[in-house]
Amino acid sequence: MVALDGPAGTGKSTVAKRLATALDARYLDTGSMYRAVALAVLRAGVDPADEVKVSEVADNAVLVVGTSPEKPGITLDGDDVAAEIRGPEVSLAVSPVSATRHVRELLVAQQRAIIADALDHVGGIVVEGRDIGTVVSPEAPLKVFLTASADARAARRTKQDTAAGRQSTVDAALADVRRRDKYDSSRAVSPMKAADDAVEVDNTELDLAGTVDALLDLVQQRGLRVTG
Numbered sequence: 120m121v122a123l124d125g126p127a128g129t130g131k132s133t134v135a136k137r138l139a140t141a142l143d144a145r146y147l148d149t150g151s152m153y154r155a156v157a158l159a160v161l162r163a164g165v166d167p168a169d170e171v172k173v174s175e176v177a178d179n180a181v182l183v184v185g186t187s188p189e190k191p192g193i194t195l196d197g198d199d200v201a202a203e204i205r206g207p208e209v210s211l212a213v214s215p216v217s218a219t220r221h222v223r224e225l226l227v228a229q230q231r232a233i234i235a236d237a238l239d240h241v242g243g244i245v246v247e248g249r250d251i252g253t254v255v256s257p258e259a260p261l262k263v264f265l266t267a268s269a270d271a272r273a274a275r276r277t278k279q280d281t282a283a284g285r286q287s288t289v290d291a292a293l294a295d296v297r298r299r300d301k302y303d304s305s306r307a308v309s310p311m312k313a314a315d316d317a318v319e320v321d322n323t324e325l326d327l328a329g330t331v332d333a334l335l336d337l338v339q340q341r342g343l344r345v346t347g
């Protein structure tokens with residue numbers, strides 16, 4: 120198993136999927152689970168900052184998350200929500216929702232079950248998030264904390280937004296990157312931080328292929344399975 124943590128804008132999702140494909144392993148995007156709960160909260164008309172109501176919504180939401188690196192997929196109460204959870208409303212609501220203790224307890228339990236199942240049946244899984252190496256799977260044989268400078272992450276975001284036809288400026292992206300970093304690393308429950316024994320990989324100067332290669336080297340150095 121590979122635990123891949125780090126902030127947004129590092130290319131973490133793309134890197135995690137490519138790594139899983141190269142290793143013939145499963146893939147779990149834990150951020151998509153927090154996003155799906157945030158969508159359930161919005162659909163229920165609940166204030167994302169209301170911990171009691173958010174917890175109730177989370178208890179009643181039926182989430183099914185796929186683990187194929189090619190097409191992970193996620194459903195909420197039977198609806199395919201893979202596209203909707205990437206929208207701006209969900210991106211805003213997910214910070215307070217993911218800071219809710221009960222939501223984290225529920226999702227961490229579900230994540231551990233998915234990981235155990237993948238390890239039993241397939242033999243390998245790459246799991247991406249913020250607290251995988253620290254909380255979800257402290258026993259993971261390889262933990263990577265992927266970072267890049269705030270400027271590099273903001274520039275990547277602006278490029279993505281522009282390519283997708285959304286208006287974007289580097290200044291606004293930088294402000295947003297800093298806001299989310301601060302929120303994710305200062306929350307009381309499971310703040311984002313590197314595990315003591317995580318390998319920190321800074322990809323400010325690396326492209327996606329270079330980052331995947333760096334991680335594949337680490338997998339090999341640890342003697343983890345490479346294929347099959």
Ligand code: DC
Pocket residue numbers: 127149150151153154213214217247248249250251303
């Ligand atoms: O990686 P992402 O942007 O899809 O994550 C969405 C939000 O969920 C982000 O605000 C951080 C939070 N998150 C978390 O708290 N713990 C995780 N394991 C994964 C994501």
